[in-house]
Amino acid sequence: MDERKDLTGGALIIRGAGILGGDSADILIRDGLVAEIGQGLRERTGAGDVEVVEAAGLIALPGLVDLHTHLREPGREDAETVETGTRAAARGGYTAVHAMANTDPVADTAGVVEQVWRLGQESGRCDVRPVGAVTVGLRGERLAELGAMADSAAQVRVFSDDGKCVWDAVLMRRALEYVKAFDGVVAQHAQEPRLTAGAQMNEGAVSGRLGLTGWPAVAEEAIISRDCLLAAHVGSRLHICHVSTAGSVEIIRWAKSKGWDVTAEVTPHHLLLTDDLVEDSPLGSYNPIYKVNPPLRTRADVEALREALADGTIDCVATDHAPHPVEDKETEWAAAAMGMIGLETALAVVQEAMVETGLLDWAGVAERMSAAPARIGRVAGHGRPIAAGEPANITLYDPAARAAVDPAGYASKSRNTPYEGLTLPGRVVATFLRGRPTVLDGKLT
Ligand SMILES: [Zn+2]
Numbered sequence: 278m279d280e281r282k283d284l285t286g287g288a289l290i291i292r293g294a295g296i297l298g299g300d301s302a303d304i305l306i307r308d309g310l311v312a313e314i315g316q317g318l319r320e321r322t323g324a325g326d327v328e329v330v331e332a333a334g335l336i337a338l339p340g341l342v343d344l345h346t347h348l349r350e351p352g353r354e355d356a357e358t359v360e361t362g363t364r365a366a367a368r369g370g371y372t373a374v375h376a377m378a379n380t381d382p383v384a385d386t387a388g389v390v391e392q393v394w395r396l397g398q399e400s401g402r403c404d405v406r407p408v409g410a411v412t413v414g415l416r417g418e419r420l421a422e423l424g425a426m427a428d429s430a431a432q433v434r435v436f437s438d439d440g441k442c443v444w445d446a447v448l449m450r451r452a453l454e455y456v457k458a459f460d461g462v463v464a465q466h467a468q469e470p471r472l473t474a475g476a477q478m479n480e481g482a483v484s485g486r487l488g489l490t491g492w493p494a495v496a497e498e499a500i501i502s503r504d505c506l507l508a509a510h511v512g513s514r515l516h517i518c519h520v521s522t523a524g525s526v527e528i529i530r531w532a533k534s535k536g537w538d539v540t541a542e543v544t545p546h547h548l549l550l551t552d553d554l555v556e557d558s559p560l561g562s563y564n565p566i567y568k569v570n571p572p573l574r575t576r577a578d579v580e581a582l583r584e585a586l587a588d589g590t591i592d593c594v595a596t597d598h599a600p601h602p603v604e605d606k607e608t609e610w611a612a613a614a615m616g617m618i619g620l621e622t623a624l625a626v627v628q629e630a631m632v633e634t635g636l637l638d639w640a641g642v643a644e645r646m647s648a649a650p651a652r653i654g655r656v657a658g659h660g661r662p663i664a665a666g667e668p669a670n671i672t673l674y675d676p677a678a679r680a681a682v683d684p685a686g687y688a689s690k691s692r693n694t695p696y697e698g699l700t701l702p703g704r705v706v707a708t709f710l711r712g713r714p715t716v717l718d719g720k721l722t
Pocket of ligand 1: 439441466518570571
């Protein structure tokens with residue numbers, strides 16, 4: 278704590294970073310804000326109380342913002358806590374995350390969202406914006422206290438029953454109408470429950486060969502279609518969580534073409550991994566590390582998701598960081614929990630899937646991993662350009678690094694990463710939250 282404080286006293290200069298991958302410049306930070314951007318700032322500011330962070334060869338991005346993180350506290354502190362999850366977030370280059378509501382107790386009252394918000398404040402490494410549940414206990418029967426959560430200290434703007442779908446059309450309509458009063462958004466986990474009862478993986482050739490119950494694309498696409506129509510009908514904002522199929526992309530593209538206020542996210546794993554890994558992978562067959570909701574889909578779906586993220590049909594990347602303890606994942610496929618961690622690999626996977634393929638440049642990455650999620654979640658002070666007068670939420674990234682993923686060193690309490698042993702590009706070198714380093718030289722401060 279004290280060490281971190283020392284660095285906030287004076288000014289700080291990030292020397293020679295390529296802003297959004299462009300020309301290199303020095304960034305002078307003072308009192309938590311970007312004070313000036315230019316050349317030779319170290320020389321001009323003199324030898325006073327100025328910390329210097331050397332950043333030659335590094336890219337400066339606005340601090341990343343995640344719309345979809347499972348921090349698991351309260352209730353599953355064996356999987357993750359706000360403290361460990363925000364450490365993982367900082368190591369991944371994030372300065373703000375949204376904490377999903379499917380905790381125990383569920384974040385469906387002002388009391389619980391304020392508790393999560395307060396824990397985030399105490400952690401100090403990353404701002405935590407609690408997501409409020411749409412329905413009481415995520416049970417899909419009646420609306421939670423949306424207004425009370427919006428008015429609370431946590432100022433909830435994103436509401437989601439994530440993990441479950443708000444499948445009742447009347448409840449979904451009411452939620453969409455209700456959140457308009459405080460500029461909120463309903464983030465839907467689109468999954469028709471009857472079509473996915475007992476589903477274990479994507480429905481297709483691989484599930485047929487393996488004899489696992491399939492999860493049809495139509496179960497996702499039917500809910501997305503319905504909700505786009507409902508959002509248009511009531512004139513409200515809809516956000517679609519973890520889009521995973523090519524068909525979903527087509528529906529969202531159509532909804533956007535009508536001018537409807539629909540936004541969407543894709544996870545890093547759905548941009549890189551496919552369902553055939555369940556049958557055959559470097560980590561063996563039937564490895565539950567690949568069990569996730571929504572499931573990994575086909576190569577054609579991955580191609581469509583990448584294209585949609587590039588052309589703006591999908592607005593942003595969200596991790597769906599879903600930590601689970603070893604005993605819940607390292608078990609037989611049918612019994613294993615669904616989900617994978619992702620905060621500490623998100624930027625590397627996006628570089629691999631989107632930048633190395635020429636689909637996005639770094640300005641495009643900044644838009645989709647910082648600006649857009651901050652806009653959708655109404656997160657003030659984040660997702661802003663790196664410019665004089667703006668809050669100094671900045672990530673320094675080395676795109677030339679390459680290393681095999683080794684979860685042993687992760688800050689997350691859980692280890693359920695599907696990338697273990699895989700060589701991925703890039704390395705988060707430093708993260709600054711309002712000018713204060715939360716990560717330096719790849720390590721937590
Ligand atoms: Zn979900």
